[in-house]
Amino acid sequence: MKLLLLGANGQVGHELRRSLAPLGEVVATTRSGLLDEGIACERFDLADLDAIGHLIERVHPDVVVNAAAYTAVDKAEDEAVAAFLTNAQGPGRLAEACAARGIDLVHYSTDYVFDGQGTRPYREDDPTAPLGVYGESKLAGEQAIVASGVRHLILRTAWVYGLYGQNFLRTMLRVGAERDELRVVADQRGCPTPAWLIADVTAKVLQQGIATPGVRHLVTAGETSWHGFAEAIFDEAVANGALTRRPVVHAITTADYPTRAQRPAYSVLDCRRLCDEFAISLPDWRSALSATLAGQA
Numbered sequence: 518m519k520l521l522l523l524g525a526n527g528q529v530g531h532e533l534r535r536s537l538a539p540l541g542e543v544v545a546t547t548r549s550g551l552l553d554e555g556i557a558c559e560r561f562d563l564a565d566l567d568a569i570g571h572l573i574e575r576v577h578p579d580v581v582v583n584a585a586a587y588t589a590v591d592k593a594e595d596e597a598v599a600a601f602l603t604n605a606q607g608p609g610r611l612a613e614a615c616a617a618r619g620i621d622l623v624h625y626s627t628d629y630v631f632d633g634q635g636t637r638p639y640r641e642d643d644p645t646a647p648l649g650v651y652g653e654s655k656l657a658g659e660q661a662i663v664a665s666g667v668r669h670l671i672l673r674t675a676w677v678y679g680l681y682g683q684n685f686l687r688t689m690l691r692v693g694a695e696r697d698e699l700r701v702v703a704d705q706r707g708c709p710t711p712a713w714l715i716a717d718v719t720a721k722v723l724q725q726g727i728a729t730p731g732v733r734h735l736v737t738a739g740e741t742s743w744h745g746f747a748e749a750i751f752d753e754a755v756a757n758g759a760l761t762r763r764p765v766v767h768a769i770t771t772a773d774y775p776t777r778a779q780r781p782a783y784s785v786l787d788c789r790r791l792c793d794e795f796a797i798s799l800p801d802w803r804s805a806l807s808a809t810l811a812g813q814a
């Protein structure tokens with residue numbers, strides 16, 4: 518199998534390089550034409566709409582895995598054009614190019630397509646109502662892919678973290694080493710999901726093939742708040758020696774931590790469809806965190 522991986526330097530892209538390798542030849546692309554390790558790869562910008570068809574034509578993969586995205590949630594409020602280009606128009610054009618050549622497409626989306634007013638885990642067909650530009654642009658990307666007719670799988674995930682890249686875990690470890698006290702919101706609930714898990718599940722799904730195109734939810738089991746996640750990060754980090762002492766983490770409300778973009782208060786995702794269809798069992802968020810930090814000890 519020949520796989521074209523877009524966004525190979527992102528958190529998920531980085532892990533996909535590892536998990537997809539056993540499936541066949543992986544052609545990695547980044548915006549700079551360099552992997553973070555300094556190795557040359559294909560240069561590709563998903564916002565350059567005219568370049569998409571040429572890349573697909575030249576590489577002619579069996580599957581495209583798109584891990585490239587505009588993910589700056591607050592900044593997106595002021596950069597809607599850029600967010601929509603990378604998250605909506607680019608994926609739409611990509612999907613059309615794949616559809617025309619019979620190439621499968623795996624794409625990632627977000628819990629931020631929901632408004633967070635739900636009271637039970639969101640299912641794939643629950644109504645979407647993004648609260649900000651990032652979520653709107655990701656939803657528009659989903660819709661463009663579906664409209665293209667490509668054989669696709671859109672994996673909606675959430676609260677992605679890992680030891681690599683920019684994410685909440687790394688922010689907490691950095692800030693926790695510098696400060697004695699932190700304030701973290703306790704009234705937004707979701708499912709922290711490590712990038713390695715998303716990459717491993719993607720490989721499992723591709724091994725089995727896309728029988729029924731559509732959206733699937735992919736997050737860890739259970740739920741917590743950002744405050745609960747921060748507390749668990751510090752428990753683990755102190756236990757495994759990554760931090761020598763534990764900062765105090767004050768539980769605050771969203772109103773106490775104003776941000777440019779509004780986030781959903783509740784964005785737990787129901788993953789039963791994915792698990793049943795591909796015989797996948799997902800770890801709970803706490804053990805996934807332990808496993809992630811064990812890689813650092």
Ligand SMILES: NC(=O)C1=CN([C@@H]2O[C@H](COP(=O)(O)OP(=O)(O)OC[C@H]3O[C@@H](n4cnc5c(N)ncnc54)[C@H](OP(=O)(O)O)[C@@H]3O)[C@@H](O)[C@H]2O)C=CC1
Nearest residue numbers: 524526527528529562563564585586588625674675676677
């Ligand atoms: N992070 C999260 O918490 C969540 C992420 N997701 C989704 O999962 C997917 C992977 O996200 P994640 O790995 O966390 O994201 P990252 O922000 O870690 O990585 C995104 C990558 O996309 C690249 N990129 C940005 N714009 C473009 C562009 N125009 N053309 C080509 N590449 C571009 C970036 O490259 P560069 O380094 O050059 O900027 C970066 O390497 C995305 O679809 C995201 O929306 C879903 C839910 C939660």
Ligand SMILES: Cc1cn([C@H]2C[C@H](O)[C@@H](COP(=O)(O)OP(=O)(O)O[C@H]3O[C@@H](C)C(=O)[C@@H](O)[C@H]3O)O2)c(=O)[nH]c1=O
Nearest residue numbers: 588590627628675676677685688700701702743774780
């Ligand atoms: C750093 C920090 C954040 N927070 C709050 C702000 C916010 O409400 C919440 C999460 O903060 P962040 O800005 O790190 O996370 P955010 O960028 O909102 O993360 C989102 O990214 C996109 C890409 C997604 O798709 C989502 O699933 C989600 O993971 O924690 C604190 O309360 N205290 C802190 O010290």
